[in-house]
Amino acid sequence: MRGGNFEARRSSSVGRRSAGRNGWARTTHGAAAAIALASLTAGCTSATEKPVPSNKPEPGTLRILASSELADMKSVLEQIQQDTGIKVRPTYMGTLDAVNLLGKDKAKGTYDAIWLSSNDYLRLNPTAAQQIVSETPVMSSPVAIGVKNATVRKLNWKPENVTWADIEKAVADGDLTYGMTDPSRSNSGFSTLVSVASGLSDAQSALTDKDVQQATPRLAEFFKGQKLTSGSSGWLAEAYDRRGDVDALLNYESVLKSRKDLTVIRPRDGVVTADYPLSSLTSTSQAVRDDVRRLTEALRAPAAQRLITDSTLRRPVVASVPPATGLDTTRRRELPFPGSRSVADGLLDAYENKLRRPSRTVYVLDTSGSMGEDGRLDRLKKALTDLTGDFRDREEVTLMPFGSAVKSVRTHVVRPENPRSGLDGIRRDTEALTADGDTAIYTSLEKAYEHLGADDDTFTSIVLMTDGENTAGASPAQFDGFYGGLPQAEREIPVFPILFGDSDRGELEHIAELTGGRLFDAQKGSLDGAFEEIRGYQ
Amino acid sequence: MRRIVAIVLAVFLIGGVAAAVVAGREEQDKSTATKTVLGVIGSEKAEFFADPDVVKALAAKGYTLKTETSGSWAMEGLDLKGYDFAFPSSQAPADELAAKYGVRQPLPRPFYSPLVVVAHRSAAGVLADNGLATLPAKGNGTFRMSAYLKAAGADRTWQQLKGAERHGELSGTLFISTTDPTSSNSGALYLAAASYVADGGRVADGTAAVNRTAPLMRKLISVQGAQQTSSDAAFRDFISGVGNPLVLVYESQVASLLAQGQDVGDLTVLYPDTTANSDHTVVPLTDEGRALGELLGTDKELRKLAVRHGFRPQGTSAEFTAATAAHTTYLNQKLTGVRQSPVPASKVLHEMARRARG
The missing domain is CATH 3.40.190.10 (Periplasmic binding protein-like II)
Structure with missing residues (x-):
C-alpha cells in the first residue's frame, strides 16, 4: 500500500511539479499515519511502520478510524463501554491520511466508522465525502494561540480583545515568536493556517484564490515569527519547552489549555473549530450504523459530555452542559473553511514554498562498508530519490555521506525559478553514493553542525542515517563535549537519527535526546517512511 | 459528480437489499402475519423509522419495515428494483421517481x-x-x-x-x-x-x-x-x-x-x-409500498408519532398544534x-x- 502511495507521489512530481510536492498530493504517503501514532508516545522513539493490525469485524465492537489526538478519549470510551456494551477498537491515523484512505475507497470492510477532528478536509474530496452516511459532532475545540503569561503582560494584551491583526503586529514588531505544526501533515497545522490566512486576508467570507494571493505579503511577514515547526503536537510542545525562548504556540485550545504557563487566546475576529464528528459509512450494514448511532448518543449524553470537557478540555456540544472551568464561553465567529480544493491546495502550496521560513538540512548518511550488504545502499538511494519529490522551493539540502570520515559535502538549493536543477543535483549525488570504510558517526555530526552554523532565518536540522555503531573518529563523550561547547543558537539544531540495519538504539536515542531531536525507527518500518516522516519536522 | 454519488450509493444499497431480502424471507417463514416492506428513505426520517414506538405501531398494522437511507436527489440514480417504496424529502425528486417507474399519481404525502x-x-x-x-x-x-x-x-x-x-x-x-x-x-x-x-x-x-x-x-x-x-x-x-x-x-x-x-x-x-x-412524499413501487404510504398519513398513532419527530402531518394541523403547545416560544404553529x-x-x-x- 505504501508503495502505491509513493508511486503516486513520484508520478505527480514528474507532472505538475508544485502540485506533486505540495498540497494534497504530498499528504498521500503512508508515513503520516505513523506520525499520528508517534505523537501519542511520550518518548522520543517512533514507529515509522504503518500498523497493519488484523481488523476483522467482531460483533459488538466498532472498528473506528480515528484522528490521533482522540487517544485522550480512552477513559471516556471505557466508561461508555461499561454503560452501553459498545466497544470501540480505534485505529489512529492523521486526518489527511484518513481522508486519503477514504478517497481511495479503502475503508470498506476494515472500518465501521470514521472519527476525525473535522470533516472539513473530507468534504473537499468528493469520493471520500460520498462514503459518509451521517455525521454528528461529539465535542469541539477552536484553533487558538497560547502565549507566555509574561509576553501577554509585556504586550499589554487583554486576551478577550486580541485580534489576528494584533498578533500580526506583535510578530512584525519582533515582540512575538511562535511554533506551530506542519499544515501538510497535521490537522491542527492546517486549521491554524486557514485561521491565520482568513484573519489576515480581510476576507469576509470563504477564502478564494484571490484572497490568498492578496494576503501573501502579510502572511509572509507573519510566518517570519514562526520559530518552531513539527510533524506532531507532542514534539512541538517538547521543543517549545526545550527552547524556552519562543513566546507562543498555535494549536487547538484543548492542547494549549492543558499547559498552565500559557494564556490561551481565541482571536476575537474568528477561529476555525474542530468539531470531531463521529461518522458512519455507506459501506456498513444498518446494524453497524445503528451501533454507531447508539455510540454517538452515548457520547452526547450529559454525563459523558461533562466527562469529556473535564478530562480533555474540549467543549461540550449539548447546551445543557457548560464547558470545563477555565474555558471562556463568549462566542467567536467561525471562519468559513475553503469550499474548494484549489483554494486549500493553493494555501498549502503558498505556505510551503513562499510563506514559511525555508529549511536547511544536512543529511549525514552512513555509506560505510556494511551499507553494501543486504541491498541497504540501494534502499537508501531509493528513499532519497523518492524524497526529492517532496522538497520545497527555497530549501537547502546538503548531502554528507561518511565512512571512516566525511566523504563529501554537496549542497543543493531548490530555487523557485528552476527547482529541477537542484533536485536533479540531489538525485545525481545520491546515485553516485558508494559503500566503503568504517563508521565515524560523531565526527561527521560535528562536521554537520559546523556546516550549518547559527542561522535565524531558516529551520535548520540534521538527519543522521546509520546502519551501525560508531567505529571511527570522535567518541560519544567527545561529541557530548563538542555539543556542550556550541553557542546557544547552534545547540538549537536538532538531530533526527534514523534507526536502520544494525545501528545502536541507545546510541541514537542519546543523540536525539541531547540535541532535542527525535528518533525514527526504520528497523521496524521502512527507510522511505522514516525520511518522509521527518519532513514534518524540517 | 452526482453520477458518482449515485453509483457509490447503488453499490452499497444492492448489498443492503440482498441482506434485507434474506432477512425478510426468514421472518416471513416464522410469521406469515407480517409483511416485510423495504424502502429507501431520506436520512432525516431515519430516526422516525428507528423509533421503537413507530416499529410497534407498524407491527400492529402487520408491517415490518426495512429501510436504507439515501440523499433524496441521489435516489434518482439508484436501481430501486426490489424496493416497495422510496421516500424522498421533497416532491420534486418524488415526481421524477414516479415518472421513471411509472407510478400513478397522486403520491401519498404523509407529512411535511x-x-x-x-x-x-x-x-x-x-x-x-x-x-x-x-x-x-x-x-x-x-x-x-x-x-x-x-x-x-x-x-x-x-x-x-x-x-x-x-x-x-x-x-x-x-x-x-x-x-x-x-x-x-x-x-x-x-x-x-x-x-x-x-x-x-x-x-x-x-x-x-x-x-x-x-x-x-x-x-x-x-x-x-x-x-x-x-x-x-x-x-x-x-x-x-x-x-x-x-x-x-x-x-x-x-x-x-x-x-x-x-x-x-x-x-x-x-x-x-x-x-x-420539505414535502415528504412516498413513491410506491409495489402495492404494499402504496398501502404503507397511505397508512403513514391516515393512521392516528403514526401521525402522532410523526408529530413527535417534529413533522407536520398533511391535512388538519390540530395534532401538531396540540403536541407543540408547550413550545410556542420557538414554533410558529399556524x-x-x-x-x-x-x-x-x-x-x-x-x-x-x-x-x-x-
Whole structure:
C-alpha cells in the first residue's frame, strides 16, 4: 500500500511539479499515519511502520478510524463501554491520511466508522465525502494561540480583545515568536493556517484564490515569527519547552489549555473549530450504523459530555452542559473553511514554498562498508530519490555521506525559478553514493553542525542515517563535549537519527535526546517512511 | 459528480437489499402475519423509522419495515428494483421517481416541514434592528427574504449592521449556511425559495430563468465555503455553538429536539416569509409500498408519532398544534405570515444547484 502511495507521489512530481510536492498530493504517503501514532508516545522513539493490525469485524465492537489526538478519549470510551456494551477498537491515523484512505475507497470492510477532528478536509474530496452516511459532532475545540503569561503582560494584551491583526503586529514588531505544526501533515497545522490566512486576508467570507494571493505579503511577514515547526503536537510542545525562548504556540485550545504557563487566546475576529464528528459509512450494514448511532448518543449524553470537557478540555456540544472551568464561553465567529480544493491546495502550496521560513538540512548518511550488504545502499538511494519529490522551493539540502570520515559535502538549493536543477543535483549525488570504510558517526555530526552554523532565518536540522555503531573518529563523550561547547543558537539544531540495519538504539536515542531531536525507527518500518516522516519536522 | 454519488450509493444499497431480502424471507417463514416492506428513505426520517414506538405501531398494522437511507436527489440514480417504496424529502425528486417507474399519481404525502433559519438571540436581534427580520416573540420571528437577498447581493457584512459590534462573533459576510445544494435536499430547496423571491415571484422553468438568478445564487453558495452534506450535521453544529450565526434547517429538527425536552439554549427560530416546504412524499413501487404510504398519513398513532419527530402531518394541523403547545416560544404553529414557495421541476433545480455550486 505504501508503495502505491509513493508511486503516486513520484508520478505527480514528474507532472505538475508544485502540485506533486505540495498540497494534497504530498499528504498521500503512508508515513503520516505513523506520525499520528508517534505523537501519542511520550518518548522520543517512533514507529515509522504503518500498523497493519488484523481488523476483522467482531460483533459488538466498532472498528473506528480515528484522528490521533482522540487517544485522550480512552477513559471516556471505557466508561461508555461499561454503560452501553459498545466497544470501540480505534485505529489512529492523521486526518489527511484518513481522508486519503477514504478517497481511495479503502475503508470498506476494515472500518465501521470514521472519527476525525473535522470533516472539513473530507468534504473537499468528493469520493471520500460520498462514503459518509451521517455525521454528528461529539465535542469541539477552536484553533487558538497560547502565549507566555509574561509576553501577554509585556504586550499589554487583554486576551478577550486580541485580534489576528494584533498578533500580526506583535510578530512584525519582533515582540512575538511562535511554533506551530506542519499544515501538510497535521490537522491542527492546517486549521491554524486557514485561521491565520482568513484573519489576515480581510476576507469576509470563504477564502478564494484571490484572497490568498492578496494576503501573501502579510502572511509572509507573519510566518517570519514562526520559530518552531513539527510533524506532531507532542514534539512541538517538547521543543517549545526545550527552547524556552519562543513566546507562543498555535494549536487547538484543548492542547494549549492543558499547559498552565500559557494564556490561551481565541482571536476575537474568528477561529476555525474542530468539531470531531463521529461518522458512519455507506459501506456498513444498518446494524453497524445503528451501533454507531447508539455510540454517538452515548457520547452526547450529559454525563459523558461533562466527562469529556473535564478530562480533555474540549467543549461540550449539548447546551445543557457548560464547558470545563477555565474555558471562556463568549462566542467567536467561525471562519468559513475553503469550499474548494484549489483554494486549500493553493494555501498549502503558498505556505510551503513562499510563506514559511525555508529549511536547511544536512543529511549525514552512513555509506560505510556494511551499507553494501543486504541491498541497504540501494534502499537508501531509493528513499532519497523518492524524497526529492517532496522538497520545497527555497530549501537547502546538503548531502554528507561518511565512512571512516566525511566523504563529501554537496549542497543543493531548490530555487523557485528552476527547482529541477537542484533536485536533479540531489538525485545525481545520491546515485553516485558508494559503500566503503568504517563508521565515524560523531565526527561527521560535528562536521554537520559546523556546516550549518547559527542561522535565524531558516529551520535548520540534521538527519543522521546509520546502519551501525560508531567505529571511527570522535567518541560519544567527545561529541557530548563538542555539543556542550556550541553557542546557544547552534545547540538549537536538532538531530533526527534514523534507526536502520544494525545501528545502536541507545546510541541514537542519546543523540536525539541531547540535541532535542527525535528518533525514527526504520528497523521496524521502512527507510522511505522514516525520511518522509521527518519532513514534518524540517 | 452526482453520477458518482449515485453509483457509490447503488453499490452499497444492492448489498443492503440482498441482506434485507434474506432477512425478510426468514421472518416471513416464522410469521406469515407480517409483511416485510423495504424502502429507501431520506436520512432525516431515519430516526422516525428507528423509533421503537413507530416499529410497534407498524407491527400492529402487520408491517415490518426495512429501510436504507439515501440523499433524496441521489435516489434518482439508484436501481430501486426490489424496493416497495422510496421516500424522498421533497416532491420534486418524488415526481421524477414516479415518472421513471411509472407510478400513478397522486403520491401519498404523509407529512411535511418548512425550512427555517436558526440563529442565536444576539444575531436574531441584530437582524431585527436592521430590518432583516421581525421578532415579535423571544424565540421565534420572521425572516425577510427579499431584504436578505438584497443585502446578500450587496455583499453586506455583519459589521455594517447596527448593533453587531456588541457581539464579537458577528463579523464577516452576512449569509445563511446551508447544505450542499447539489447533493442535499435542504440546500436545493433554499435555492428554490431564494430564486423564487429574487425573480419577482416566478418559479424557474428553464435555463433562461436559471440564468436570471444565477449570479446571486452562486454568491449565496460560494460565500459559505465548505458545506455540510446533511442538515442534521449542520443543525447539531449550531446547537453545539459552532459555526455560522445563521443556519438553514427543517422546522422538524427543531420541533423534534423540543419534543425530547432538550435544552436549546438561546435558540431563535426565524421563519422566512417565503420558504420552501420539505414535502415528504412516498413513491410506491409495489402495492404494499402504496398501502404503507397511505397508512403513514391516515393512521392516528403514526401521525402522532410523526408529530413527535417534529413533522407536520398533511391535512388538519390540530395534532401538531396540540403536541407543540408547550413550545410556542420557538414554533410558529399556524405558519402565520409564511408563504410557501413553489419548487422548480427536478431538472431545473438540478441545473440551478450545479451552477450555484460552480
